[in-house]
Amino acid sequence: MDRYDHRAIEKKWQDFWKKEKTFSVGNKNLCSLQKPKYYVLDMFPYPSGAGLHVGHPEGYTATDIFSRYKRMQGFEVLHPMGWDAFGLPAENYAIKTGTHPSITTQKNIENFTRQIQSLGFSYDWDREINTTDPEYFKWTQWIFLQLYNSYFNEEEQKAKPIEELREKLMQEESGFKDLSQKEQEKVLAPSRLAYEKEAPINFCPSCKTGLANEEVENGKCDRCGSTVTRKNLRQWMLKITKYAERLLEDLETLNNWPEKIKMMQKNWIGKSEGTEVIFRIEGTGETVSVFTTRLDTIFSGTFLVLSPEHPIVVKITTPEQKKIVEEYCESATKKSDLERTELQKDKTGAFTGSFAINPANGEKMPIWIADFVLASYGTGAVFADAHDERDFEFAKKYNIPLKLSIAPEYPIYTIIEKSLPEDAKQVLEDFGHLAVSKTTNNWGEFWTLRIPFQKEQELQNYLQNTLLTASEDGGAWYADSIETSNFVIYPHKTFQVFDKQTAEEAKQYGLSVGIPENQVDFPSMLKCFPEKGILVHSGQFNGMKSDEAIPKIRDWLQEKGSAEKRVNYKLRDWVFSRQRYWGEPIPLVHCETCGTQAISPLFEHEEYLSNTKKLGASNRLKSEDDACVVDPCRGTPRALAPKSAFILGENIILCKQKPKRLLRYFQNFINAPCVIQGISETIFVKWKWIYRHFLLKENPMTYSSLNIRCPWRDVVIETLKKAKFSVSPENYVILTLSNNTVLKIIVTRRNDKLYLTTFYPLKVFSEKISPLLPQNALPLTLPVVEKYEPSGTGESPLATIPEWVNTTCPQCGGKAKRETNTMPQWAGSSWYYLRFMDSKNPNVFCSPENEQKWGPVDLYVGGAEHAVLHLLYSRFWHKVLYDLGYVSTKEPFTKLMNQGLILAEDGTKMSKSLGNVVNPDEIVEAFGADTLRMYEMFMGPFEQNKAWNTSATEGMYKFLQKIWRLFEKPFFAENENFHPEIQRILHQTIKKTGDDIEEFKFNTAISQFMIFVNAVQKLEKLPKQEMKSFIKLLSPFAPHLAEEIWQQFFQEKQSIAYEPWEKYNPEMLTEEHTVYAVQVNGKVRGDFKTSKNTPKEEVFEQAKKLENVQKWLTGKEMVKEIFVPEKIIGFVVK
């Protein structure tokens, strides 16, 4: 028997699966359409230059096991893979080297594909997608236009076509219908779900682009770590805030999402229900609204604070204060968000000179401005009082008077053990709930005592009269409840509290040192009480609890017209535009006469579904006669194409006449197999490269004599000379020419002649071809640029290309300029799961039939880092598409799982700079894909972070070898095939494997495999049926090994991938005999084996007979007997 040769075995089966299209969902040989569907999705990767990290296969293996398991259970499983390929690394590389990002991306994708395929995942590669492919991002742009063409209807709480709003406005008497087209657009624009706004946004000076809130971490750019500044920029925004409530509500329906992720989204959306209070400003007609959740503190509101950006600041600042206020505002705007938040200890502000009237008690409140009040939350203004830490601190600093209006519901005293005699604890416990809160070396234990109000006086008396003792250093320590009630008890009048040092030291331990209540003036209050409690000094609301008082005060103020219920969200609108090159261009143009206009998608959804034939005759094509193919070598259209073809992105569309002849014609021009998608009379041909052959002389040194007529002849010849490459299609060179176009060249031999072939990616030439495209159709592809470098002024690099920027208006045909911003990386990933359901459809982003057949995603697996980015964005887009009728479910992902991180051996994060990155290629080479898969699943719980351990990896390799070696033994003959023990373990294994896969507990499933294998290993011969069952259970985990064993040792012809999953027999799970543990008073004192069916009485009898049990029972009185069937006998004795 051969040794376990993982290299040969894995190669063999990967080739087999590829050739047989085993996992292609369209493959009707293996999949019947009658099966129930199951959609298993990985978060698709960004194909970085670094290649696959061992963290990637963790999630991919888990989903692969799940997919294979579901297939064996008879589901039709959709399990696709693709590339989230727009992104900064490729662009930054382009800036450095001039290599077009699509080239870098293509290379990286090739590498990723190789690596992922080497792990034997059962992806349906026929459905591969790439967000940078115009065929894909055409639909990203299309969805953007759906957002652009929609508004949020407040009554229905859903997105509706903007035209509906236009209609409504036309019928109103507001004069809307008399406005010019451009004026009308201006009125509608702010209502669109995608709208433009000049706003102070997060700007990364290093990436030179605006960022969404979700992309800023601690005031730093989450890509490069630079400090984010504020910049006023014209930005495209998406109205995600309109969906805040629905995004929040529907979280409740996601029962199979981790609580952690739901909580993060909840916090991010940040709903808070409160009251908007209106304050009159004294001496003017002006009012200021503030948002509060603590209306119960209104009676202690002694001042107002506005953010420096608040528009009313200018109006209400008195002449005397003008200078100070202006200076303050200026310095505040200069600060970055980071500076504003980092210096949170030191609050600053300025007095405006004006006063507002507290609507609750009519008192005058000075109005201040301060940058601790955020302009972006609530109304940008707050009323400030003694029961808020920040207000409290601010008031202390500027000597603003404070008032109390909340007293604690339960007095809580902090008592230091050291200050009490030893027997005090018992007495204190009688007062209320006593607990140790902390212990320090200096002070001993700190107890917290929570008591009812009625007992407070009694306690104070007790403490003062009985217990308080002098401390070693002469002071006296005492019970202190200042944290909750501002009461301070002085046991000894001699104790001085004005010693600052003592106060500081005490503070360190959470103690406040203060002065007695009757002497307290509020500026010297030591500690803020921010919790809810009982209202005091609050007029008719005195004595109410906070929560009870809030609605009552609100009703009272509302009657007076100065308050209203209000809901606020932390969620901000999504800043959607980026000033970068490598992203989807935003498909809009700005027309001088019509205003902003959408590029109309060529394939209108309904239009296409109703009649595909219309397509060829689309009136957007100026004339079909214009359609032609450009030979980029000549740079001029050769008008070769017959009348009935036109080019759209990467598609050549042949229509109407003699499509087959036309196809042959194009095949001469197109390298790569032509994918033909026939829809009635229209045929689509996908092409990637345009090529030309040039005959070469035998001697490569004579390249110079080559008769190439093209603008870059010299570069080509120079490269050929340098590269000296051999004749092989694998051996190609990619050149970047001076105009940034790229060229792939290879040398091939045909009929004993050498040819030089040059390939031009069509993508790069799309602009040259674009005059031939129907005007303003999707996809709007990226133009060829000279420089990828962002300008830094907040303008996209696309803005520097007049030929691209200047265009015509799709509405009026007049002069117009293109939108030059691109979309953020999140755009493409916000809907890709839909594209997988119908990845090749040229007519619609995902057909309703396919969406209904496959959607929603049943299992979605990826890292937790996307909790508030991708996962929130895609939920938002999905809901918009749902409102517009394009998808049938409210939520895109039914079940979500997050894999933990894989850390380096020392428990630190793997990183290039630390040099501790484990490359999966090395593991696959040394031990094989099955070992890597099994090991990563065995490491620990799926959702937990785990450290890599190379020797444990080897251990897993040995385990697989052990399985292989089992088959050195002969099988039992049919008639001797009875192995109760093995069968029991097998059935346990069947049960456990299934249960564990369902629960994502792959580590324990593998433990069970080991138990089974250890048991079989002890046998002389192999039980054939049991082994077959076991190999099936193993196959989702180690598919290559399983397939090989299946074929080689069981002589099976079909792939194991669609074998039915094993079922267990519950009766086989337990033994005939069971071991009872005998406990006396809860401690195990012995055990014995007995038949499963032994009656209870007999079991007790047997238990009592045990020598060691007798020992513990004799001389004791039996109190109770406990019987847990098949497990425990318990005796309780006295």
Next chain:
RNA sequence: GCCGGGAUGGCGAAAUGGUAUACGCGAAGGACUUAAAAUCCUUUGGAGUCACAUCCGUGCGGGUUCGAGUCCCGCUCCCGGCACCA
């Protein structure tokens, strides 16, 4: 500060309130071998003992229970997220 999650042998870890440490790694000893590797067998929480018995052990302090890693109360520490959100 707030919100999540966690803490079990030398290490990764397992345990519907029911014999804590399954399974693996590492380590030690043994078999096979000229030798090594590979493989197989044995041991492996601590104290104690010739061996048994017994006692102690799941971050800490309490509690409920015949019985607690698991449930309850009060803490400590670690990890993750949010953070001047009024």
